[in-house]
Amino acid sequence: MMQLHILNETDPLKAVILGTAKSCGPVPKPEEAYDPKSLEHILAGTYPKEEDMVNEMEAFARVFQKYGVEVFRPSILENCNQIFSRDIAFVIEDKLFHSNILPDREKEFDAIQHILDKMDPTKIVRPPEEVHIEGGDVMPWNEYIFIGTYTGKDYPDLITARTNKEAVEYIKAQFPHKKVKSFELRKSNTIAKDNALHLDCCFQPVGRNKAILHKNGFLIEEEYQWLVDYFGKDNIFEITKDEMYQMFSNVFSISPEVVVSEKNFTRLNNWLRENGFVVEEVPYAEIAKQEGLLRCSTLPLIRA
Numbered sequence: 001m002m003q004l005h006i007l008n009e010t011d012p013l014k015a016v017i018l019g020t021a022k023s024c025g026p027v028p029k030p031e032e033a034y035d036p037k038s039l040e041h042i043l044a045g046t047y048p049k050e051e052d053m054v055n056e057m058e059a060f061a062r063v064f065q066k067y068g069v070e071v072f073r074p075s076i077l078e079n080c081n082q083i084f085s086r087d088i089a090f091v092i093e094d095k096l097f098h099s100n101i102l103p104d105r106e107k108e109f110d111a112i113q114h115i116l117d118k119m120d121p122t123k124i125v126r127p128p129e130e131v132h133i134e135g136g137d138v139m140p141w142n143e144y145i146f147i148g149t150y151t152g153k154d155y156p157d158l159i160t161a162r163t164n165k166e167a168v169e170y171i172k173a174q175f176p177h178k179k180v181k182s183f184e185l186r187k188s189n190t191i192a193k194d195n196a197l198h199l200d201c202c203f204q205p206v207g208r209n210k211a212i213l214h215k216n217g218f219l220i221e222e223e224y225q226w227l228v229d230y231f232g233k234d235n236i237f238e239i240t241k242d243e244m245y246q247m248f249s250n251v252f253s254i255s256p257e258v259v260v261s262e263k264n265f266t267r268l269n270n271w272l273r274e275n276g277f278v279v280e281e282v283p284y285a286e287i288a289k290q291e292g293l294l295r296c297s298t299l300p301l302i303r304a
């Protein structure tokens with residue numbers, strides 16, 4: 001039986017689900033897009049090709065192999081985009097939560113059943129229907145759980161708002177011994193540079209006490225400031241609007257020392273190296289066109 005164990009974003013990774021770009025289907029129609037960056041590329045005729053994305057994900061898989069991480073892959077559903085495993089489920093402590101995800105993405109979950117079969121069924125939890133939540137918005141960080149949310153009245157009109165206030169209350173009730181800290185995120189269905197699709201699109205801790213952060217992703221300045229104060233200004237790598245759009249905050253930690261990053265993120269990769277990290281660079285610029293990057297493509301199961 002697999003013992004799930006996730007307490008934070010950076011402890012040494014032992015087992016992970018990595019999505020797949022195989023059989024991801026034809027270029028969506030504009031009305032089928034569920035994020036503004038994909039829409040932009042559909043309209044411009046620059047939507048990424050399956051072959052290129054498969055190659056990018058294989059480069060990522062090779063890094064896991066190098067570090068001895070056990071990698072599980074979803075089974076392949078025909079013509080279904082299964083790149084972003086992060087959102088369909090998430091692990092906190094020893095429980096896996098089945099996300100109530102955007103209905104357009106619901107069937108992606110079926111493809112990890114063979115991995116769930118290795119787990120204790122009493123540790124697999126489905127929140128009630130009114131709880132909308134996606135793993136990209138959920139970040140366990142030791143005694144804290146950080147959650148990205150959107151509570152505006154126009155929530156139902158925003159396909160980019162994926163985690164609601166019921167989700168924040170639900171997680172608080174599930175983990176009474178943790179401090180649950182929520183963050184209102186800026187949303188736009190049409191302008192990718194003004195859209196923090198998930199919390200991991202504008203923030204992510206790295207190492208033991210550092211973080212990548214973009215101010216404009218947050219709707220409430222005090223909530224952004226809370227993060228600056230918590231990590232300390234000198235430990236924060238503040239990214240620009242354009243860097244958020246390129247998904248700089250969506251790198252992925254294999255351990256407190258090793259970060260997988262995109263090969264063109266020069267300013268970030270230099271900062272990471274100056275701060276003592278080993279940076280494993282992979283090409284991921286095609287997948288980035290779908291408003292997700294490395295963290296979004298993974299679902300960590302065990303960090304020891």
Ligand SMILES: NC(=O)NCCC[C@H](N)C(=O)O
Nearest residue numbers: 034035084136198290292296
């Ligand atoms: N955690 C993430 O930010 N996931 C990226 C999901 C991108 C996908 N195009 C979506 O809109 O759901």
